[in-house]
Amino acid sequence: MTAPKIVVTSRVHAETLADLEGRGRIVVNRDGTPWPAARLAEEIRDAAAVMAFMTDRIDAAAVAAAPALRIVSCALKGHDNFDAEACARAGVWVSIVPDLLTVPTAELTVGLIIGLARHVPAGDRHVRGGAFAGWRPELYGTGLQGSRIGIIGMGAIGRAIAERLAGFGADLAYWDRRPADDAVGFAPGLRRLDRADLFATSDILVVALPLTDGTLHLIDRAALATVKPGALLVNPARGSVVDEAAVADALAAGRLGGYAADVFEMEDWARPDRPRGIDPRLLADRDRTLFTPHLGSAVARVRLAIEREAAANIIDVLEGRAPRGAVNRPDAAALGLRAGTA
Incomplete structure (x- = not known):
């Protein structure tokens, strides 16, 4: 019987490949540059398993053209780039790594808040530019103590952010469609408010918040018109939850005091109308923006753990088990047919 083909669409740690060794014929993208859609489709056409990343998109057409495919193992938490329902109908598992990204993302969020609120990038440029001659009354910012920090969404990441902010003496509040009363245990004093x-x-x-049909551009021009004048906005979640053009307008109008982000609309591959770059007005506004290149999970030991969890999901399926991180439930008949082709 031919060894199943396992496709890994991004460069990964040696330990991750060692986990998969002996499970099949491994094909790895070692370039560090995402495969274009045509190359990805070509590679998975005869694959039994694929370890996929944020830069990939696998839709119904790609799955239909890959009759041996049994699992799309996402080395990430958000999976809107992967059509889990189409995969289920075709008998293909989709799995994610749900928990390992939460803490490092929350940690980075605190850094973005402090960096933006206290003008850390501008201060760094000031010192490096040679103009610093000692203390002067300048670059006054916003302290966390005594400030109201509103968290939009109280899922795992929202709770982890609240927990880490609890020690700063801020007034913590949140909005979510559903109450998260148990979140008070993470952050005493946390209160639920209505969105307005x-x-x-x-x-x-x-x-x-994750990116869904209901959260796409939740933070749009209408929403930004209602924020407290001079408020800061921080987005460590998904780029397209925020309308970046509307943010640029709000900054220009003085409605927003600053914007920090680790994620951008151009990264949301499932959107055919996504921008192909970051709004140049945001990039030019160096004093009121702070950006990082999707570093939420960029902690060495965490990335390794994420990859190995994704590999474990692949191994589960190749050995006839449901993957531990499954987000869909494949059609039983279709699942059986695909298992027979591996």
Whole structure:
């Protein structure tokens, strides 16, 4: 019987490949540059398993053209780039790594909040530029103590952010469609407000929502028109939850005091109308923006753990088990047919 083909679409650690060794014929993208859609489709056409990353997109057409495919193992938490329903109908598992990204993303969020609120990038440029001659009354920012920080979304990442902010003496509040009463255990004093109140009264707003049809451009021009004048907005979640053009307009109008982000609309491959770059007005506004290149999970030991968990999901399926990180439930008949082709 031919060894199953396992496709790994991005460069990974040697330990991850060692986990997969002996499970099949491994094909790895070692370039560090994402494969274009045509190359990805070509590679998975005869594959049994694929370890996929943020830069990939696998839709119904790609799955239909890959009759041996049994699992799309996403080395990430958000999976809107992968059509889990189409995969289920075709008998293909889709799995994610749900928990390992939460803490490092929350840690980075705190860094973005402090960096933006206290003008850390501008201060760094000031010192490096040679103009610093000692203390002067300048670059006054916003402290966390006594400020209201409003968290938009109280899932795992929202809770982890609240937990880490609890020691700063901030007034913590959140909005979510469903109450998260148990989140008070993570952050004593955390209160749920309606969305209008949260936007109107928060000094700092933090986005902690996944990208869905219901959250696409949740933070748009209409929403930004209701924020407290001069408020700061921080997005460590998904780029397209925020309308970046509307943010640029709000900064230009003085409605927003600053914007920090680790994620951008151009990264959301499932959107055919996604921007192909970051709004140049945001990039030019160096004093009121702070950006990082999707570093939420960029902690060495965490990335390794994410990869190995994704590999474990692949091994589960190749050995006839449901993957531990499954987000869909494949059609039983279709699943059986695909298992027979591996």
